[in-house]
Amino acid sequence: MPTKIEKDVISGRDTTGHEWDGLKELNTPLPKWWLYSLIAICIWGVGYAVVYPSVPGLFGYYRGTIGYSTRAEVDADVAAIAASRAGSMDRIKATPFAQITSDPKLMAVAMASGKITFANNCQPCHGAGGGGRPGYPTLASDSWIWGGKLDDIVTSITHGIRSDDADARASAMPRFGADGVLKPAEISAVADYVLSLRGKTGIDVSAGAKLFAENCVACHGDKGEGKREVGAPNLRSAVNLYGTSKEAIVAQISLPRQGVMPSWNARLDAATIKSVAIYVHSLGGGE
Ligand code: HEC
Ligand code: HEC
Missing domain, CATH: 1.10.760.10 (Cytochrome c-like domain)
Known part of the structure:
Protein backbone atom coordinates (compact mmCIF):
# COMPACT_ATOMS: atom_id res chain seq x y z
CA MET A 1 0.00 0.00 0.00
CA PRO A 2 1.54 3.37 -0.96
CA THR A 3 2.06 5.71 2.00
CA LYS A 4 0.96 9.22 1.38
CA ILE A 5 1.46 11.86 4.06
CA GLU A 6 -1.17 14.57 3.91
CA LYS A 7 -2.71 17.24 6.14
CA ASP A 8 -5.88 16.37 8.01
CA VAL A 9 -8.40 19.10 7.33
CA ILE A 10 -10.16 18.99 10.69
CA SER A 11 -7.21 18.86 13.13
CA GLY A 12 -4.66 20.45 10.83
CA ARG A 13 -2.18 17.64 11.68
CA ASP A 14 -0.14 15.45 9.37
CA THR A 15 -1.35 11.90 8.89
CA THR A 16 1.10 9.01 9.18
CA GLY A 17 0.17 7.86 5.73
CA HIS A 18 -1.44 4.68 7.05
CA GLU A 19 -4.97 4.14 5.85
CA TRP A 20 -7.49 1.39 6.45
CA ASP A 21 -10.70 1.39 4.49
CA GLY A 22 -10.67 5.17 4.32
CA LEU A 23 -9.72 5.66 7.97
CA LYS A 24 -6.49 7.63 8.18
CA GLU A 25 -4.10 7.64 11.16
CA LEU A 26 -3.13 11.03 12.58
CA ASN A 27 0.48 11.57 13.56
CA THR A 28 -0.01 12.71 17.16
CA PRO A 29 3.31 12.82 19.00
CA LEU A 30 3.54 12.07 22.79
CA PRO A 31 3.25 15.20 24.89
CA LYS A 32 6.73 16.52 25.74
CA TRP A 33 6.19 16.36 29.51
CA TRP A 34 5.22 12.67 29.19
CA LEU A 35 8.23 11.82 27.09
CA TYR A 36 10.70 13.60 29.40
CA SER A 37 9.17 11.94 32.47
CA LEU A 38 9.55 8.56 30.82
CA ILE A 39 13.21 9.23 30.01
CA ALA A 40 13.82 10.55 33.55
CA ILE A 41 12.20 7.48 35.11
CA CYS A 42 14.30 5.15 32.94
CA ILE A 43 17.50 6.89 33.99
CA TRP A 44 16.41 6.85 37.65
CA GLY A 45 15.55 3.13 37.31
CA VAL A 46 19.00 2.26 35.98
CA GLY A 47 20.59 4.28 38.77
CA TYR A 48 18.39 2.56 41.37
CA ALA A 49 19.30 -0.87 40.02
CA VAL A 50 22.99 -0.01 40.30
CA VAL A 51 22.78 1.40 43.83
CA TYR A 52 20.33 -1.10 45.39
CA PRO A 53 20.23 -4.92 45.24
CA SER A 54 18.57 -5.80 41.94
CA VAL A 55 19.42 -8.36 39.28
CA PRO A 56 18.91 -11.99 40.40
CA GLY A 57 21.55 -14.54 39.41
CA LEU A 58 21.94 -18.29 39.60
CA PHE A 59 23.92 -18.19 42.86
CA GLY A 60 22.68 -15.04 44.55
CA TYR A 61 21.95 -11.58 43.28
CA TYR A 62 23.62 -8.28 42.47
CA ARG A 63 23.92 -6.55 45.87
CA GLY A 64 24.10 -2.91 44.78
CA THR A 65 26.80 -0.37 45.49
CA ILE A 66 25.60 0.71 48.96
CA GLY A 67 25.13 -2.82 50.32
CA TYR A 68 21.53 -2.22 51.49
CA SER A 69 19.78 -5.28 53.00
CA THR A 70 16.39 -5.57 54.70
CA ARG A 71 17.74 -8.59 56.58
CA ARG A 169 12.19 -36.90 86.16
CA ALA A 170 11.88 -40.62 85.75
CA SER A 171 9.62 -43.42 86.90
CA ALA A 172 7.99 -46.14 84.91
CA MET A 173 4.72 -47.83 85.65
CA PRO A 174 5.38 -51.59 85.16
CA ARG A 175 3.99 -53.26 82.05
CA PHE A 176 1.60 -55.47 84.00
CA GLY A 177 0.00 -57.00 80.92
CA ALA A 178 2.80 -56.93 78.36
CA ASP A 179 5.25 -58.50 80.83
CA GLY A 180 2.74 -61.04 82.15
CA VAL A 181 2.77 -59.70 85.74
CA LEU A 182 -1.03 -59.79 85.87
CA LYS A 183 -3.41 -62.03 83.92
CA PRO A 184 -6.13 -60.38 81.80
CA ALA A 185 -8.81 -61.25 84.38
CA GLU A 186 -6.73 -59.64 87.11
CA ILE A 187 -6.18 -56.53 84.98
CA SER A 188 -9.92 -56.32 84.44
CA ALA A 189 -10.55 -56.66 88.18
CA VAL A 190 -8.03 -54.01 89.19
CA ALA A 191 -9.37 -51.73 86.46
CA ASP A 192 -12.82 -52.08 88.04
CA TYR A 193 -11.28 -51.04 91.34
CA VAL A 194 -9.76 -47.93 89.68
CA LEU A 195 -13.21 -47.12 88.26
CA SER A 196 -14.62 -47.39 91.79
CA LEU A 197 -12.02 -44.87 92.98
CA ARG A 198 -13.51 -42.36 90.52
CA GLY A 199 -16.94 -43.03 91.97
CA LYS A 200 -18.35 -45.91 89.95
CA THR A 201 -20.65 -48.02 92.13
CA GLY A 202 -22.41 -51.34 91.74
CA ILE A 203 -19.33 -53.36 90.77
CA ASP A 204 -17.65 -56.01 92.91
CA VAL A 205 -14.19 -54.66 93.67
CA SER A 206 -13.00 -57.04 96.39
CA ALA A 207 -10.55 -58.88 94.08
CA GLY A 208 -9.46 -55.62 92.48
CA ALA A 209 -8.86 -53.94 95.84
CA LYS A 210 -6.54 -56.75 96.87
CA LEU A 211 -4.63 -56.62 93.57
CA PHE A 212 -4.38 -52.85 93.88
CA ALA A 213 -2.94 -53.12 97.38
CA GLU A 214 -0.36 -55.63 96.18
CA ASN A 215 0.66 -53.98 92.90
CA CYS A 216 -0.27 -50.34 92.78
CA VAL A 217 -0.21 -48.56 96.15
CA ALA A 218 3.59 -48.27 96.16
CA CYS A 219 3.24 -45.61 93.47
CA HIS A 220 -0.39 -44.51 93.43
CA GLY A 221 -0.85 -44.42 97.21
CA ASP A 222 -3.11 -46.34 99.60
CA LYS A 223 -6.25 -44.69 98.34
CA GLY A 224 -5.10 -44.11 94.76
CA GLU A 225 -4.44 -40.47 95.57
CA GLY A 226 -1.18 -40.48 93.61
CA LYS A 227 2.44 -39.80 94.60
CA ARG A 228 4.41 -36.94 93.25
CA GLU A 229 7.82 -38.39 94.14
CA VAL A 230 7.23 -41.01 91.45
CA GLY A 231 4.99 -38.98 89.19
CA ALA A 232 2.11 -41.40 89.68
CA PRO A 233 -1.15 -39.59 88.90
CA ASN A 234 -4.06 -39.31 91.29
CA LEU A 235 -6.49 -42.02 90.16
CA ARG A 236 -9.42 -40.44 92.03
CA SER A 237 -9.24 -37.16 90.15
CA ALA A 238 -11.45 -36.32 87.18
CA VAL A 239 -8.32 -34.84 85.61
CA ASN A 240 -6.49 -37.63 83.84
CA LEU A 241 -3.94 -38.38 81.18
CA TYR A 242 -5.26 -41.31 79.24
CA GLY A 243 -9.00 -41.49 79.79
CA THR A 244 -11.44 -42.84 82.33
CA SER A 245 -13.19 -45.58 80.36
CA LYS A 246 -12.54 -49.16 81.41
CA GLU A 247 -10.80 -49.82 78.06
CA ALA A 248 -8.44 -46.89 78.60
CA ILE A 249 -7.58 -48.06 82.12
CA VAL A 250 -7.07 -51.67 81.01
CA ALA A 251 -4.84 -50.42 78.18
CA GLN A 252 -2.72 -48.33 80.59
CA ILE A 253 -2.30 -51.24 83.05
CA SER A 254 -1.45 -53.64 80.21
CA LEU A 255 1.07 -51.41 78.45
CA PRO A 256 1.65 -48.02 80.11
CA ARG A 257 2.25 -45.16 77.72
CA GLN A 258 5.05 -43.59 79.77
CA GLY A 259 4.61 -40.17 78.22
CA VAL A 260 7.69 -38.12 77.42
C1 HEC B 1 6.32 -47.82 89.62
C2 HEC B 1 5.20 -46.96 89.86
C3 HEC B 1 3.82 -47.40 89.39
C4 HEC B 1 3.14 -48.54 89.71
C5 HEC B 1 3.62 -49.70 90.54
C6 HEC B 1 1.85 -48.41 89.09
N1 HEC B 1 1.74 -47.23 88.42
FE1 HEC B 1 0.12 -46.56 87.39
N2 HEC B 1 1.17 -44.95 86.81
C7 HEC B 1 2.48 -44.67 87.17
C8 HEC B 1 2.94 -43.54 86.40
C9 HEC B 1 4.32 -42.93 86.50
C10 HEC B 1 1.86 -43.15 85.56
C11 HEC B 1 1.83 -42.02 84.50
C12 HEC B 1 2.74 -42.56 83.48
C13 HEC B 1 2.56 -42.76 82.06
O1 HEC B 1 2.64 -41.78 81.33
O2 HEC B 1 2.42 -43.96 81.64
C14 HEC B 1 0.78 -44.05 85.86
C15 HEC B 1 -0.48 -43.96 85.26
C16 HEC B 1 -1.54 -44.78 85.59
C17 HEC B 1 -2.86 -44.64 85.06
C18 HEC B 1 -3.34 -43.55 84.10
C19 HEC B 1 -3.77 -42.33 84.89
C20 HEC B 1 -4.33 -41.23 84.06
O3 HEC B 1 -4.28 -40.08 84.51
O4 HEC B 1 -4.81 -41.48 82.93
C21 HEC B 1 -3.61 -45.63 85.60
C22 HEC B 1 -5.08 -45.90 85.35
C23 HEC B 1 -2.75 -46.42 86.43
N3 HEC B 1 -1.50 -45.87 86.42
C24 HEC B 1 -3.14 -47.51 87.13
C25 HEC B 1 -2.26 -48.34 87.81
C26 HEC B 1 -2.65 -49.59 88.40
C27 HEC B 1 -4.04 -50.15 88.40
C28 HEC B 1 -1.53 -50.11 88.94
C29 HEC B 1 -1.37 -51.45 89.62
C30 HEC B 1 -1.81 -52.59 88.88
C31 HEC B 1 -0.44 -49.18 88.71
N4 HEC B 1 -0.94 -48.13 88.02
C32 HEC B 1 0.84 -49.37 89.16
C33 HEC B 1 3.25 -45.36 88.06
C34 HEC B 1 2.94 -46.59 88.60
C1 HEC C 1 6.21 -33.23 72.96
C2 HEC C 1 5.13 -32.86 73.83
C3 HEC C 1 5.42 -31.86 74.93
C4 HEC C 1 5.90 -30.59 74.81
C5 HEC C 1 6.32 -29.87 73.55
C6 HEC C 1 5.88 -30.03 76.14
N1 HEC C 1 5.43 -30.96 77.04
FE1 HEC C 1 5.19 -30.67 79.01
N2 HEC C 1 4.62 -32.60 79.24
C7 HEC C 1 4.44 -33.50 78.22
C8 HEC C 1 4.00 -34.78 78.76
C9 HEC C 1 3.67 -36.04 77.96
C10 HEC C 1 3.93 -34.61 80.16
C11 HEC C 1 3.49 -35.65 81.18
C12 HEC C 1 4.57 -36.64 81.45
C13 HEC C 1 4.15 -37.61 82.53
O1 HEC C 1 3.56 -38.66 82.19
O2 HEC C 1 4.42 -37.35 83.72
C14 HEC C 1 4.33 -33.22 80.41
C15 HEC C 1 4.38 -32.67 81.68
C16 HEC C 1 4.64 -31.33 81.95
C17 HEC C 1 4.65 -30.74 83.26
C18 HEC C 1 4.40 -31.47 84.56
C19 HEC C 1 2.92 -31.43 84.86
C20 HEC C 1 2.54 -31.99 86.19
O3 HEC C 1 1.33 -32.26 86.36
O4 HEC C 1 3.39 -32.11 87.09
C21 HEC C 1 4.91 -29.40 83.09
C22 HEC C 1 4.99 -28.34 84.19
C23 HEC C 1 5.08 -29.17 81.69
N3 HEC C 1 4.92 -30.37 81.01
C24 HEC C 1 5.34 -27.95 81.12
C25 HEC C 1 5.68 -27.77 79.79
C26 HEC C 1 6.14 -26.52 79.25
C27 HEC C 1 6.24 -25.21 79.99
C28 HEC C 1 6.45 -26.76 77.94
C29 HEC C 1 7.04 -25.79 76.94
C30 HEC C 1 8.30 -25.17 77.29
C31 HEC C 1 6.14 -28.15 77.66
N4 HEC C 1 5.68 -28.73 78.80
C32 HEC C 1 6.27 -28.74 76.43
C33 HEC C 1 4.65 -33.28 76.87
C34 HEC C 1 5.15 -32.09 76.33
Missing part, protein backbone atom coordinates in the same frame (compact mmCIF):
# COMPACT_ATOMS: atom_id res chain seq x y z
CA ALA A 72 20.42 -6.42 58.16
CA GLU A 73 17.69 -3.97 59.19
CA VAL A 74 15.64 -6.75 60.79
CA ASP A 75 18.74 -8.08 62.56
CA ALA A 76 19.40 -4.61 63.92
CA ASP A 77 15.78 -4.30 65.12
CA VAL A 78 15.89 -7.71 66.77
CA ALA A 79 19.19 -6.89 68.46
CA ALA A 80 17.73 -3.60 69.70
CA ILE A 81 14.69 -5.37 71.20
CA ALA A 82 16.89 -8.06 72.74
CA ALA A 83 19.08 -5.36 74.27
CA SER A 84 16.08 -3.51 75.69
CA ARG A 85 14.72 -6.75 77.15
CA ALA A 86 18.12 -8.00 78.30
CA GLY A 87 18.10 -5.85 81.40
CA SER A 88 14.76 -7.24 82.61
CA MET A 89 15.54 -10.82 81.59
CA ASP A 90 18.90 -10.64 83.42
CA ARG A 91 17.05 -9.48 86.50
CA ILE A 92 14.52 -12.30 86.18
CA LYS A 93 17.40 -14.75 85.97
CA ALA A 94 19.06 -13.32 89.08
CA THR A 95 15.96 -12.73 91.20
CA PRO A 96 14.28 -15.42 93.36
CA PHE A 97 10.67 -16.22 92.47
CA ALA A 98 9.27 -14.68 95.65
CA GLN A 99 10.73 -11.30 94.70
CA ILE A 100 9.73 -11.51 91.03
CA THR A 101 6.11 -12.23 91.88
CA SER A 102 5.95 -9.19 94.15
CA ASP A 103 7.47 -6.86 91.53
CA PRO A 104 4.74 -5.83 89.07
CA LYS A 105 7.20 -4.63 86.43
CA LEU A 106 9.25 -7.84 86.42
CA MET A 107 6.05 -9.88 86.50
CA ALA A 108 4.77 -8.07 83.41
CA VAL A 109 7.97 -8.89 81.50
CA ALA A 110 7.99 -12.50 82.73
CA MET A 111 4.32 -13.05 81.84
CA ALA A 112 4.73 -11.53 78.36
CA SER A 113 7.84 -13.57 77.64
CA GLY A 114 6.32 -16.72 79.18
CA LYS A 115 3.14 -16.44 77.15
CA ILE A 116 5.05 -16.22 73.86
CA THR A 117 7.42 -19.03 74.86
CA PHE A 118 4.43 -21.18 75.78
CA ALA A 119 2.62 -20.53 72.50
CA ASN A 120 5.75 -21.33 70.49
CA ASN A 121 6.98 -24.39 72.37
CA CYS A 122 4.42 -25.92 74.69
CA GLN A 123 1.02 -25.34 73.11
CA PRO A 124 1.38 -28.10 70.47
CA CYS A 125 1.35 -30.69 73.27
CA HIS A 126 -0.34 -28.99 76.22
CA GLY A 127 -2.99 -27.13 74.26
CA ALA A 128 -3.94 -23.45 74.22
CA GLY A 129 -3.92 -22.00 77.72
CA GLY A 130 -2.41 -25.29 78.97
CA GLY A 131 -5.79 -26.99 78.73
CA GLY A 132 -4.19 -30.36 78.00
CA ARG A 133 -5.20 -33.17 75.68
CA PRO A 134 -5.24 -36.97 75.99
CA GLY A 135 -1.72 -38.03 76.93
CA TYR A 136 -0.62 -34.45 77.66
CA PRO A 137 -1.53 -33.17 81.09
CA THR A 138 -3.49 -30.01 81.67
CA LEU A 139 -1.34 -27.33 83.26
CA ALA A 140 -4.35 -25.24 84.20
CA SER A 141 -5.76 -27.34 87.03
CA ASP A 142 -4.56 -27.98 90.55
CA SER A 143 -4.16 -31.67 89.78
CA TRP A 144 -0.38 -31.92 89.41
CA ILE A 145 1.46 -35.11 88.58
CA TRP A 146 4.92 -33.92 89.64
CA GLY A 147 4.10 -30.70 91.47
CA GLY A 148 2.69 -27.22 90.94
CA LYS A 149 5.07 -25.01 92.91
CA LEU A 150 7.18 -22.69 90.76
CA ASP A 151 10.33 -24.71 91.57
CA ASP A 152 8.59 -28.01 90.70
CA ILE A 153 7.45 -26.55 87.39
CA VAL A 154 10.96 -25.27 86.62
CA THR A 155 12.38 -28.75 87.28
CA SER A 156 9.79 -30.38 85.00
CA ILE A 157 10.56 -27.90 82.23
CA THR A 158 14.34 -27.80 82.62
CA HIS A 159 15.04 -31.53 82.64
CA GLY A 160 11.85 -32.96 81.20
CA ILE A 161 10.09 -36.19 82.12
CA ARG A 162 11.48 -39.50 80.83
CA SER A 163 13.49 -37.35 78.42
CA ASP A 164 17.08 -38.07 77.47
CA ASP A 165 18.32 -35.46 80.00
CA ALA A 166 20.49 -37.10 82.69
CA ASP A 167 18.46 -35.35 85.43
CA ALA A 168 15.06 -35.98 83.87
CA MET A 261 8.07 -34.43 78.17
CA PRO A 262 11.16 -33.02 76.45
CA SER A 263 13.86 -31.21 78.42
CA TRP A 264 14.23 -27.55 77.58
CA ASN A 265 17.53 -26.49 79.15
CA ALA A 266 19.34 -26.82 75.83
CA ARG A 267 16.71 -24.80 73.97
CA LEU A 268 15.58 -22.10 76.41
CA ASP A 269 17.81 -20.00 78.66
CA ALA A 270 17.29 -19.92 82.42
CA ALA A 271 15.37 -16.61 82.44
CA THR A 272 13.03 -17.83 79.70
CA ILE A 273 12.36 -21.08 81.61
CA LYS A 274 11.60 -19.07 84.75
CA SER A 275 9.25 -16.84 82.76
CA VAL A 276 7.34 -19.70 81.19
CA ALA A 277 7.11 -21.35 84.63
CA ILE A 278 5.55 -18.15 85.99
CA TYR A 279 3.12 -18.17 83.07
CA VAL A 280 2.20 -21.85 83.63
CA HIS A 281 1.83 -21.20 87.36
CA SER A 282 -0.63 -18.41 86.55
CA LEU A 283 -2.84 -20.60 84.36
CA GLY A 284 -5.04 -21.46 87.29
CA GLY A 285 -3.51 -24.36 89.17
CA GLY A 286 -0.28 -22.91 90.55
CA GLU A 287 0.52 -23.86 94.15
